Amino acid sequence: MKDESIFIRRADHGAKVLVVDDDPLARRGLRAMLERGYYEVETAEGGEQALEKLSSFQPDLVLLDIHMDGMDGLETCRRIRDIPNGELLPIIFLTGDERPEIHAQALRVKGDDFLRKPVLSAELIVRVRSLMRLKRLQAEVLAERDNLLDLQKQREQLFEFIVHDLKNPLSTIQVGLEVLDGRDDNNPASRVQLRRLLDTAHSMGRMIQNILDIGRAEQIGLELRKVMIPLGTWIPHLLKEVESLVQSRGQELVWECPPDLEVEADQEFLRRLLLNLLDNALKYSPTGSHTRLEARSTRTGVRLEVYDQGKGIPEPMRDRIFGKFVRLEKEGANTLSGSGLGLAFCQLVAEAHGGRIWVEDNPTGGSVFLVEIPGAGEI
Template structure:
């Protein structure tokens, strides 16, 4: 993560430094040009002021006065006649002035103009303002300013920009280092969390705040850790359940097979033990079949074929099949259904659902009690309820009864029968039909299993999962 922090900080620094460089360069050039233009404008304005004075009073005394004023200033002045002959000038400017006057253009506008603006190579900059009296050019006022003052101004600007630039780079580095650290700390924690997950440690707890992308990633990792922890627990319980379910019948099979192999055993006893072995083999076969069905459901390869089915007629056939079993236990099976309800179901798979639920109701109900099948329409859905007057389900166990291998009887007594997979398969099949199933129960009074199926027209093919 240090590499990521360094790379991220370096990337930010390069981009920010590039932006700052462009902005500083643009600001520097703009300021320099603005200040130089101000110097030219001030010099030209000073020349125009002298021109205005001379136009009002063009006398030798006035010319001398203007020249004397500039001799005490930072600027210099040269006054010529209309032919360019120098009449008056301030000290030390004459050699340079002659060269400028010689090269200057005679078509000079009344507002004046810049005649020497190369402040980087020449020692002076210069402007000229024409003196016009009675509509005729009487002469010219040339103003000169030493470029050393401009160079000093530029040097001061460079110094200020250099100091500000160094300070801004330092602050940029500090800010980027802080921000990159703030950004990468959650990533470092997430990396450490994923390393724990890869080692099988699912006790990951990330403190995430906000709703940005990093917070969402942290929440996703947190959710993943919880899901993996749950799956690990489920896997362990699943393997333990399979081991238990297979160990018991295998123990019976092995034990009774050893007894049945004894040559001195009576044939009647041998037949009894072989019958027990057969029953246990059937139990294992049913368990393996249920596991195989659940595996196909998990792999989304368990196809169902839906077809329009008159529900009442379908349930009537199920009622007829199950009625003898209820009669043998001295129990009543009641069937109530409207005659005009049609649903799209896989008849074989849905019969499996109903037989499983009715078998559970038969198994966990008392003699003389009643089990009922009720069907009704509720809005656009079909409700099927299987009710019994049996032992019921404790409230703490009710949310878990559709989990694989979950049994309300924690002792897993084999006298209760079943593999603990029946309701899990029921739930998968019902949901594959686009429906849902849930249970309500009062412990000691009975249980209701409620199936909801979508009504109306729908597709006729589906997959479990």
């Protein structure tokens, strides 16, 4: 029975190679070697002509002589790397110059490989095939990366759409609860339950807005509308928003602020930052505990401090807790966990103001979250 050989086509079969050399004999020889290796070949007699042929021929690899009249190979390579997608084009330098400084210059302009003249056919094909394989793998990795980024973007957009659509029904619930809470015929037990539901609805509203603002900030940053805020009169109005939560948890909330202290900040973002910190402080502190908000002047601006009497933040977690969706792991019944969004939002707001946020131990037990906002002349 007659044997039949099976021809398996290589992945780089028919790939395009641009040969750039000012020696006509060298160009012809390289073309012949490459065409025997089943490559499609185009030649250029110098750097200027090579750059002209890049867009029309669109090579998969360039063989580039270093020493040429006019624009040499080093300058040609440098210009190729500067064009769109030129960084990804494999370039093999051809040279008979063995001086180390020439090789160093070739590396500096981001050449990928060297071939010594006169070029041997077998070595040429092996080097070209190796770089083609690397280029193919690189293209596959980049395609997979782009696909993952596209999927991630779609997931985030879908998430934002869902969260955004939750705002309207939640607003309706809040309005209904406020109407019911305002009725005169509510008995004390009903009034307490309504206040708890309202607090929960407001907390959900802040969570939804945090998600939307974090997504927006990652795309275009937070847009601040700064005004001068008189903290001595502003803080009492802020604390009224958590008054019922304090009462329902049987806790005490106190504050301290110099009467003339002001800060230049976005009022709405600062309000939500402090409400997030106060919510956490009240949520993670036991019944009968004391939560404290302090505002003080510093050498460079204003510092806001929120003290709780919870279980505290473990040292290894103190930087991580400001990341998105990072939560404390539960240790039995001792450590609570949150959504992982509030503190990420707080960090965005602090940094948007040119400031910072961090956490320390509360000397009386628990944690203290500190926010520094620089003065107008300090940013």
